[in-house]
Amino acid sequence: MEAIVFEKFGGPEVLHFKDGIEEPHAGHGQVRVKVAAVGVNPIEYKIRNGWMEQVFPTALPAIPGNEFAGTVDEVGEGVTGLSVGDEVLGWTTTGAYATYALAQAEAVATRPVGLEPAEAAALPIAGETAQRVLDLLGVRTGETLLIHGAAGSVGSMGVQLAVALGATVIGTASPANHTYLRSIGAIPVAYGDGLVERVRAVAPQGVDAVFDAAGRGALADSVELRGGTPDRVVTIADPEAAKYGVTFASGGGDRAKAAESLAHQASLAADGALRMTISRTFPLRDAAKAQTLSEEGHVRGKLVLLVE
Numbered sequence: 001m002e003a004i005v006f007e008k009f010g011g012p013e014v015l016h017f018k019d020g021i022e023e024p025h026a027g028h029g030q031v032r033v034k035v036a037a038v039g040v041n042p043i044e045y046k047i048r049n050g051w052m053e054q055v056f057p058t059a060l061p062a063i064p065g066n067e068f069a070g071t072v073d074e075v076g077e078g079v080t081g082l083s084v085g086d087e088v089l090g091w092t093t094t095g096a097y098a099t100y101a102l103a104q105a106e107a108v109a110t111r112p113v114g115l116e117p118a119e120a121a122a123l124p125i126a127g128e129t130a131q132r133v134l135d136l137l138g139v140r141t142g143e144t145l146l147i148h149g150a151a152g153s154v155g156s157m158g159v160q161l162a163v164a165l166g167a168t169v170i171g172t173a174s175p176a177n178h179t180y181l182r183s184i185g186a187i188p189v190a191y192g193d194g195l196v197e198r199v200r201a202v203a204p205q206g207v208d209a210v211f212d213a214a215g216r217g218a219l220a221d222s223v224e225l226r227g228g229t230p231d232r233v234v235t236i237a238d239p240e241a242a243k244y245g246v247t248f249a250s251g252g253g254d255r256a257k258a259a260e261s262l263a264h265q266a267s268l269a270a271d272g273a274l275r276m277t278i279s280r281t282f283p284l285r286d287a288a289k290a291q292t293l294s295e296e297g298h299v300r301g302k303l304v305l306l307v308e
Helices: 042-048 117-121 124-137 153-165 175-183 195-202 219-225 255-270 284-296
Strands: 003-006 015-018 030-040 067-075 087-091 100-104 108-110 144-148 168-172 187-189 209-212 233-235 278-283 302-306
Touching (some): 030 117, 030 124, 067 117, 067 124, 087 255, 108 255, 117 255, 117 278, 117 302, 124 153, 124 209, 124 255, 144 219, 153 175, 175 187, 187 195, 209 219, 278 284
Parallel strands (some): 144 168, 168 187, 278 302
Antiparallel strands (some): 003 015, 030 302
16 A cells, blocks of 8 residues: 655654555454545644654654544454445544554544545544543633634634634634634634733633643743633643643543544534635645645644545
């Protein structure tokens, strides 16, 4: 099969397109998926650089990628409810930047009619992360939530899910993304110096919770906006969380529960009630270009690889 592989840690230049790689086969409780599209996530360039070894040790050579959309083409023993030919989305255990990927059967959901593969591949990680953080924060109807990095894939998902809960959402982003944030229901503010004053100008009543999806040094301002307490401030990206007493939500959890939520979110997206914004697509061979753009930041929505 074809796949993107890295054999040492480093910059995007360590990613190589290879053919003739041995195909994986579904074991007990697994399905094999012929991959159609792959979501590109910041964690992947961090793993590739070797920055996450203490958290996510990586055996080399490695195939990057965690979320996918594709077609089941092999079903392992003990699997029920899934058949060859089913269109699915979910999380892989073997790396998604490839022709074929394995997944635990409980970690996939059926892709509904009306949801294209690129949109489906953009949903698992952003949807699970956003929902998990909103649950951690306990966001409720009538509250005001501040989201840093609101135009990114996780941030924009968080905006929409929080708005659906009945919360008022303030989102930080570059001015170029402010129109987009308004279109998904957020009140946009620019990040950087003067952030506290800008947020207070649009939310004089204060903010009830803060969701940091950016990891770009906004925790001190977040604590200040919460009245000096780190209570109900969660980051998924800032390594200085402990310095401020802020909760760092590192991911993982119950994949079966996440797959149930994923099925619901996929249905909403297919019906147009949840907007998946694809920033740009790349052929699998250009994975290095996609990761370079991801590492540069300021991506609106999601980067997706298309697998032939």
